[in-house]
Amino acid sequence: MHMLSPSNLLWIGVDVSKATFDAALWGHQDFQKMATAAFPRTEEGVQAFRTWVLAHGGDAVGVVMEATGCYSQELGRWLQQDLPGSRVAIVNPSLVKAFGRSLALRNKTDRLDACMLARYGQERTPEAWVPMTPERAELRDLIRTRTKLIRLQVTIRLRLDDALGRTGNSAGKAQQKVLKVLQGQVDALDKAIERQLRQVAELGHAVELLTSIPGVGKVTAATMLGEAGDLRAFRRGRQLTAFVGVSPRRYDSGSSVRGRTRMCRIGGVHARVVLP
Helix, strand or coil: CCCCCHHHCEEEEEEEECEEEEECCCCCCHHHHHHHEEEEECCHHHHHHHHHHHHHCCCCCCEEEECCCCCHHHHHHHHHHHHHEEEEECCCCHHHHHHHHHHHCCCCCCCHHHHHHHHHHHHHHHCCCCCCCHHHHHHHHHHHHHHHHHHHHHHHHEEEEEHHHHHCCHHHHHHHHHHHHHHHHHHHHHHHHHHHHHHHHHHHHHHHHHCEEEEEEEHHHHHHHHHHCCEEEEEEEEHHHHCCCEEEEEEECCEEEEECCCCEECCCCCHHHCCC
């Protein structure tokens, strides 16, 4: 397949679930008349999808799907392997949801979502998805697991105070043991993160640069690298702030409405929680 400009691509919307994915082919027709099909979310299913695409004249296609964590990313990698030269886009679900509302769709099914995504691709021509390197993905998983365990620690500590006040020491001691185990796992993850930064020179150097910024510690720097990937891919600073969900959102209208500027939370929640 040959890479064409986004406007010349044949856009296909894909609605992803754990076991299957529905596909719809854009062709300027009504949703009810779009060519659609469903496939198992496996490598064999992707091969069947490729055959279906070629049968509909898809020499070069754009495939657009919502970000659904590991399901969409795994499918995206398979599609990139089986459809070389085509564009695979994984987009923010909030953007897709707003687009769907603008179409005033009354129903919601997997097939209809695929049709809506096909139209989204045709009209918005989203950027191609760039998969994260295995080293950065490992760092991201370590950081996310550490964050979850720390949140769990906070929850148990709050309950511990209540348990000690109501039921005596038995419940409290049990929760204290759990906290000790959790802290041991957090310490182990900290060592694994340090080891990952030492072993991957690129990551270690990037952390050094980020921690030279006042107020940015090693956990914050590692989180940014794990969630946003290579920061050099962002051409402008506002693209990065929008990606992590910390860009300002103004609320002004006409001559009388002067609302308070707030933080726009459309973006990655995992990076936002560690930013100072």
